Amino acid sequence: GDSVTQMEGPVTLSEEACLTINCTYTATGYPSLFWYVQYPGEGLQLLLKATKADDKGSNKGFEATYRKETTSFHLEKGSVQVSDSAVYFCALILQAGTALIFGKGTTLSVSS
Amino acid sequence: GAVVSQHPSRVICKSGTSVKIECRSLDFQATTMFWYRQFPKQSLMLMATSNEGSKATYEQGVEKDKFLINHASLTLSTLTVTSAHPEDSSFYICSADSGTSSYNEQFFGPGTRLTVL
Numbered sequence: 646g647d648s649v650t651q652m653e654g655p656v657t658l659s660e661e662a663c664l665t666i667n668c669t670y671t672a673t674g675y676p677s678l679f680w681y682v683q684y685p686g687e688g689l690q691l692l693l694k695a696t697k698a699d700d701k702g703s704n705k706g707f708e709a710t711y712r713k714e715t716t717s718f719h720l721e722k723g724s725v726q727v728s729d730s731a732v733y734f735c736a737l738i739l740q741a742g743t744a745l746i747f748g749k750g751t752t753l754s755v756s757s
Numbered sequence: 758g759a760v761v762s763q764h765p766s767r768v769i770c771k772s773g774t775s776v777k778i779e780c781r782s783l784d785f786q787a788t789t790m791f792w793y794r795q796f797p798k799q800s801l802m803l804m805a806t807s808n809e810g811s812k813a814t815y816e817q818g819v820e821k822d823k824f825l826i827n828h829a830s831l832t833l834s835t836l837t838v839t840s841a842h843p844e845d846s847s848f849y850i851c852s853a854d855s856g857t858s859s860y861n862e863q864f865f866g867p868g869t870r871l872t873v874l
Contacts, residue, residue, distance in 0.1 A: 688866055
């Protein structure tokens with residue numbers, strides 16, 4: 646079935662380090678892809694999205710490119726901040742009106 | 758942007774009581790709403806999908822008689838945890854789909870922390 650696999654955490658980085666969180670997917674159709682972020686004790690916030698192959702989503706210094714050939718949507722940031730500490734979820738959706746399919750989440754901890 | 762609210766944000770109740778959680782789309786009409794449950798340090802588990810005016814579709818393993826979902830209007834869905842027990846303690850999150858986004862985007866509520874004593 647359709648699924649999302651993302652690297653297990655926790656990921657621990659020093660401030661200003663580079664970040665990559667890997668995400669790959671399996672889907673029968675052509676999904677839209679998302680990264681969501683969850684800060685402690687809060688709900689999910691959409692971080693970025695991409696709807697077709699080669700699209701690049703970006704927001705707050707984070708980027709991810711929809712790679713159809715490798716079925717991947719890796720999250721990257723060139724210089725992380727302490728405030729980026731959160732849980733990051735990769736997700737896909739195949740069509741409107743259906744639920745998002747989430748990866749298991751990756752915890753990022755950034756220290757100063 | 759589209760806003761989804763949940764109420765209450767936190768609730769503590771005694772075992773055996775029922776708790777209702779509301780999910781509202783504040784500035785758009787939600788044709789479909791989803792209810793998720795999240796255990797500590799884990800991902801979101803889809804509980805059910807609700808469409809306005811029809812019965813909710815529950816995921817396998819979710820007791821529909823225990824988790825009652827009502828989607829009475831295009832802006833409101835409710836989840837009632839009946840006869841709550843400590844194992845029902847969790848973080849419950851709803852999301853809403855307007856059905857109009859070209860990105861198939863869903864909008865999430867801030868979540869409700871349920872603690873059953």
